Amino acid sequence: MKRDALPMLPPAPSEVVSDGVPLSGRYAGRIDCIDWQALQGPHARSWLWRRLHHKRWQYVGMGNDEVFVGVAIVDLGWMCTAFAYAFDRLRGEMVANWRQDGLAGWQGGVSDHPVQGGQAWFKGPFARLLLQHGASDEDGEAAGSDILELSVRTRAMKVQVDLSLAHAAPFLLGIGPVAGGVAHATQKSPALPVSGWLNVRGRRFDLSNAVACLDSSNGLLARDTEWRWACAHSAEVGFNLQQGYFGVNENALWLDGQLIPLGAAHFEFNPKRPMAPWRISTDDGLLDLMFTPEGSRREDRDVWMASSHYVQPVGTFSGTVKASRAAAPRSIDGLLGVTEDHRSKW
Structure with a gap:
C-alpha cells in the first residue's frame, strides 16, 4: 500500500480538547x-492537582544488529528524571545504564509540543540530554523540519x-480518559531512520543503519499507574501495544x-522471571508474537513521594501479524524491540 494512501483511522485533530472534553479516540497523524x-x-481540576498529576515524557528507542539504546526524559511536574542505557547485543551485556533526578523546570522539562517545535531537556551533574525538533547542523544552519x-x-x-x-508512515495519536486521573494523550512514531553514533566504554557504534x-506522552494521570x-x-x-491504564488507545x-488499529493486548509472562519468553497477542487475532529477551534494564526505586518498579527487556519478536481478519498472515522473525512491566506511584 502506498504511503500516501488514506489511513484506516481518522486524521489527527488540531487540539486534544473540544468543548471542554477530551477528544477521545485513535487518530493517524501528528499533533502540534x-x-x-x-x-x-x-x-477540570485545581491548579495544585494539575501540578501534581500532570506527567509528560519523551522516550526514544533505537537499535541495530549490534546495539540497542534507550533514552527517556520524564517531567512529573514537581520533579524530573532522565535515563539512558546501551545494550551490546553481540556481547549480551548492558554496557551503560545511567539515570539522574532533578527539579522540574530547573534541571529538566518536556514541552507540550511532542514533535513540531518541541523540546525535552535535562541538565545535571556531568549530564546533558536534549531532544529537539528542527535542530541546526554543524555549520549552524537550520537542519529543517523533518x-x-x-x-x-x-559519563x-x-x-x-x-x-x-x-517520508515516515503516519504517526499514531491516542487520546482518552484514565481511571483515577482525567485524560492522557500519546503520540507513537513508526520506524524512523537514524544517522549518528554512540560512544560507550571507549567504543564507537555507528547507528546509521539503526x-x-x-x-511522546502527556496526561493528567492517577497517582498510581501501571x-x-x-x-x-x-x-x-x-x-x-499497551495493557493497563490507557486501554486500547495506543494499540496499532x-x-x-x-x-492499522489493533484490539486489546494480552501479555503472558512471568513477572518474577521477565527474562523468560513472553507471549503477546491481540483479541482481534491480528497479532500473535513470542518475545525472546536478550537483556534488560531494571529499576526498583522509592524516592520521597514517588516510586518506580520497572523492567524493560530488550529482545526480538517472532510470530505473525495480519492487516485484517481476512488477510493472509505475515511472518515475523527476529524483529528487534522491547517489552516493559511498569508500576509507578507519582
Missing part, C-alpha cells in the same frame, strides 16, 4: 500541541543522532506504511 487548559466541568536531534552527554555514554521524519521509535508495553519496528513492519500495527 497537547494542551489540557481548555478542560471544563467534571474534567529532523529530530537527540544528544546525550553523560557513562554519549549519543549524537538525527531521526528523520521525512531504526528508531519515538514515544502498564505492560511492547514496541518494535522495522521499515516494513512495526507495532505498539504498521504494515508496509499502513497504520
Whole structure:
C-alpha cells in the first residue's frame, strides 16, 4: 500500500480538547500541541492537582544488529528524571545504564509540543540530554523540519543522532480518559531512520543503519499507574501495544506504511522471571508474537513521594501479524524491540 494512501483511522485533530472534553479516540497523524487548559466541568481540576498529576515524557528507542539504546526524559511536574542505557547485543551485556533526578523546570522539562517545535531537556551533574525538533547542523544552519536531534552527554555514554521524519508512515495519536486521573494523550512514531553514533566504554557504534521509535506522552494521570508495553519496528513492519491504564488507545500495527488499529493486548509472562519468553497477542487475532529477551534494564526505586518498579527487556519478536481478519498472515522473525512491566506511584 502506498504511503500516501488514506489511513484506516481518522486524521489527527488540531487540539486534544473540544468543548471542554477530551477528544477521545485513535487518530493517524501528528499533533502540534497537547494542551489540557481548555478542560471544563467534571474534567477540570485545581491548579495544585494539575501540578501534581500532570506527567509528560519523551522516550526514544533505537537499535541495530549490534546495539540497542534507550533514552527517556520524564517531567512529573514537581520533579524530573532522565535515563539512558546501551545494550551490546553481540556481547549480551548492558554496557551503560545511567539515570539522574532533578527539579522540574530547573534541571529538566518536556514541552507540550511532542514533535513540531518541541523540546525535552535535562541538565545535571556531568549530564546533558536534549531532544529537539528542527535542530541546526554543524555549520549552524537550520537542519529543517523533518529532523529530530537527540544528544546525550553523560559519563557513562554519549549519543549524537538525527531521526528523520521525512517520508515516515503516519504517526499514531491516542487520546482518552484514565481511571483515577482525567485524560492522557500519546503520540507513537513508526520506524524512523537514524544517522549518528554512540560512544560507550571507549567504543564507537555507528547507528546509521539503526531504526528508531519515538514515544511522546502527556496526561493528567492517577497517582498510581501501571502498564505492560511492547514496541518494535522495522521499515516494513512495526507495532505498539499497551495493557493497563490507557486501554486500547495506543494499540496499532504498521504494515508496509499502513497504520492499522489493533484490539486489546494480552501479555503472558512471568513477572518474577521477565527474562523468560513472553507471549503477546491481540483479541482481534491480528497479532500473535513470542518475545525472546536478550537483556534488560531494571529499576526498583522509592524516592520521597514517588516510586518506580520497572523492567524493560530488550529482545526480538517472532510470530505473525495480519492487516485484517481476512488477510493472509505475515511472518515475523527476529524483529528487534522491547517489552516493559511498569508500576509507578507519582
